[in-house]
Amino acid sequence: MIKFENVGLRYGMETEVLRDVSFEIPERSFQFLTGPSGAGKTSLLRLLFMSLRPTRGSISMFGRDIASIERHELPILRRRIGVVFQDFRLLDHMTTFENVALPLRVRGKDEADFRSDVSDLLNWVGLGDKLHALPPVLSGGEKQRVAIARALIDQPEVLLADEPTGNVDPHMARRLLRLFLELNRSGTAVVVATHDLGLMEQVDARRMILNNSHLDIYG
């Protein structure tokens, strides 16, 4: 479904963040992306989300070379991808409920049709009593869970999660991991970027490890 071939990435004139990175993300697969801080996990996810173009190499998404994708096609392709940003990116003037419902709203769906789905998902991530809270009054972990719910709500074909458990306790982290596995079982390919070893030990999944600009894959 997603294929990287000899991808290189450099910011400006600095040394390459990624060098000769090749891998595939098959449909319905589950993988961790790990590596030390600053190794380039977020950068790799940005490439996967098409918000960055590689300096070298080729990337194909859903069977299409991203170099050939037109500007106006991007929103439609992005609808097939769910992202949990490391810095959440919630809209502060909207309630938790509305933030999670936003992807459905911009797709022109009717609130009557998704209202219970959104509430169910928020209940699942433990925010059933915070439906009408605004992000500025939420804790870091709560914001993170809202961001996760927003990424999941439309059952994307690919989920890209950048440190999705960075702000929650181990119990909640396990719970969120279960949510990702659940989503994976229902057909979504999942990439979880994390340096939480404890989290990775709970699942026997493929590990993509970034180190010194290189990517090694185990499993």
Place this chain on the structure above:
Amino acid sequence: MADTPMQMNAETQVTQSAKPTPIVPPSNIAGQALSLVIAIMSFLACLTVGAVLMIDRSASAWQSQISREATIQIRPARDFDIETALMEAQAIAAGFEGVVNARIIDLPQTANLLEPWLGTGIDLAELPVPRLVVIRIDERNPPDFKAIGAAISEAIPNATMDDHRAWVDRLVSMARTTTFVGVAILALVLTALVLTVVFATRGALASNHVIIEVLHFVGARANFIAGQFQRRFFWIGLRGAVIGGGGAILLFLIFQFWAQRNLTTAQGEQVAVLFGDFSIGMGTFIGALLVIALVATLTTLTARLTVIRTIYEIDEQRADPSRQFY
């Protein structure tokens, strides 16, 4: 934390309000500042429009009042019956085609005219004061001034004809200059209005950059995002423009009311002579409406283009990874 959270649904469905929060926050400081700036600029633009129209109207009023008349001046002389000469001049002038009537300014009226210089209680009959015949002219079919002048000075050597041509010419050019300056100022004010609206709109949008980016990333089309913003900014622009334009019209109405109330006093008359009747004609209203329409359109269009360009820039960054973003 409920593993089976269905119990909560009934409650949450009820409390979720029917009207969703607008995607663009309804009003923030930037939006209010924008409204204020737009109101001030619209106010100034409408005032300028009104002022230019008023100058234009007054200028053409002076022009036509003066060009409607010509005068025959008869100087007194020894052994010269000025009254007869006046009547003769009146008869000659009235005989020409294009002359509506010819009127002799009689002694009391002459005294009135000279009062500011000579004071009251002076017997004009004893003074060698020139006398006037005022000729009213059909503006659409003006007489041959040269022919009248020639006929009169032939019959009465002491008489001269003044068709005010020099005056009219000077007034016409003055009126033209005034109107031209007014239009130039209007052009400057409108340019300032356009630039202010464009830059203020862009400034107000800058605080919404995150919203544009998030919408773009959750899969909203550029058109959808632009639609959200342009609707909000249309109302901000319209509100500001209506307040500003309305304020200007209100000011003109107050002015007009004041002028009409004072019209009977000497001061009012002076004002009326200078500025016409002070009525804010249909033109001022139409001008204000045009300014309001211009501002609302401009705000909407700027919002749209700025949003589209912001999205473009977000996408550009994927072609050039060195640029800061995400």
